[in-house]
Amino acid sequence: MIVERFFMQTLKVRKIVHHTAELFELQLERGDIRFKPGNCLALCKDQVESRPYSISSGVTEELLRFLIRIIPHGEVSSWLAKRQPGDEVRASEPFGWFRPEQVKPEQDSVFIATGTGIAPFLSTLRSSPERPPLACLYGVSLAKEAFALEELESLANFQLAVSRDAAENHFHGRVTGLLTQLPLGPQIHYYLCGLDDMIDEVSEWLELHNIDYTQIHREVFFYADEAR
Ligand SMILES: Cc1cc2nc3c(=O)[nH]c(=O)nc-3n(C[C@H](O)[C@H](O)[C@H](O)COP(=O)(O)OP(=O)(O)OC[C@H]3O[C@@H](n4cnc5c(N)ncnc54)[C@H](O)[C@@H]3O)c2cc1C
Numbered sequence: 001m002i003v004e005r006f007f008m009q010t011l012k013v014r015k016i017v018h019h020t021a022e023l024f025e026l027q028l029e030r031g032d033i034r035f036k037p038g039n040c041l042a043l044c045k046d047q048v049e050s051r052p053y054s055i056s057s058g059v060t061e062e063l064l065r066f067l068i069r070i071i072p073h074g075e076v077s078s079w080l081a082k083r084q085p086g087d088e089v090r091a092s093e094p095f096g097w098f099r100p101e102q103v104k105p106e107q108d109s110v111f112i113a114t115g116t117g118i119a120p121f122l123s124t125l126r127s128s129p130e131r132p133p134l135a136c137l138y139g140v141s142l143a144k145e146a147f148a149l150e151e152l153e154s155l156a157n158f159q160l161a162v163s164r165d166a167a168e169n170h171f172h173g174r175v176t177g178l179l180t181q182l183p184l185g186p187q188i189h190y191y192l193c194g195l196d197d198m199i200d201e202v203s204e205w206l207e208l209h210n211i212d213y214t215q216i217h218r219e220v221f222f223y224a225d226e227a228r
Pocket residue numbers: 040051052053054055066067068069070071072073074075076077078116119219220221222223226227228
């Protein structure tokens with residue numbers, strides 16, 4: 001990713017919290033960074049390698065938090081996972097066009113995420129808890145990978161789908177198995193984030209159900225083909 005057109009800054013690592021062997025929360029000191037829910041920072045391993053990561057913290061929190069999956073042999077995710085408190089990470093200014101908080105007061109939103117794709121929705125919920133989505137669907141492979149579950153479960157219409165585990169109290173299957181329960185309507189904006197397969201499938205389903213494509217907002221983090 002080319003990041004030189006961004007103003008770069010150096011942020012100190014406050015903490016790394018390992019959620020599973022592959023999933024961790026990176027906490028960075030915030031400095032004077034201002035961001036909108038849904039924004040990313042490009043985090044740099046060195047002068048060449050950088051990747052975008054979506055901020056998961058709320059806009060008034062003291063720290064910047066990121067939810068990151070370690071990709072086997074991944075240049076930047078593996079490097080970030082090994083940082084220690086006090087280490088420095090070069091970062092771009094916030095950027096991005098996936099902005100779930102932008103729905104107008106008379107409109108509603110629905111959030112659908114797989115994996116770390118929950119990050120921009122956490123930032124949105126933490127920033128504006130008074131405006132929850134009509135529904136939030138979250139798909140993970142294993143139940144232990146579900147992040148911030150209690151926080152999400154406090155939402156009125158939250159459902160977790162676990163595809164590869166026995167899922168007591170949760171839907172067992174892919175998150176797309178829950179689509180028939182989605183509220184549908186011309187005033188609803190649908191925000192989809194995570195794996196491209198899920199995003200394509202949900203977009204097609206919504207369009208088949210007469211949801212205009214201008215109401216479907218997509219942010220792809222990972223491509224299923226790369227994982228196979
Ligand atoms: C806008 C945006 C926001 C993003 N936000 C986040 C975020 O909040 N959290 C997060 O974890 N990621 C996020 N990503 C993904 C992130 O930017 C990196 O692509 C990811 O961390 C992998 O980078 P890497 O350098 O570790 O791996 P790379 O060095 O880029 O890839 C290493 C190898 O792994 C393969 N590979 C790629 N994806 C997978 C996979 N899913 N499983 C197995 N192998 C794979 C690649 O083909 C490659 O051969 C975001 C991506 C975008 C575009």
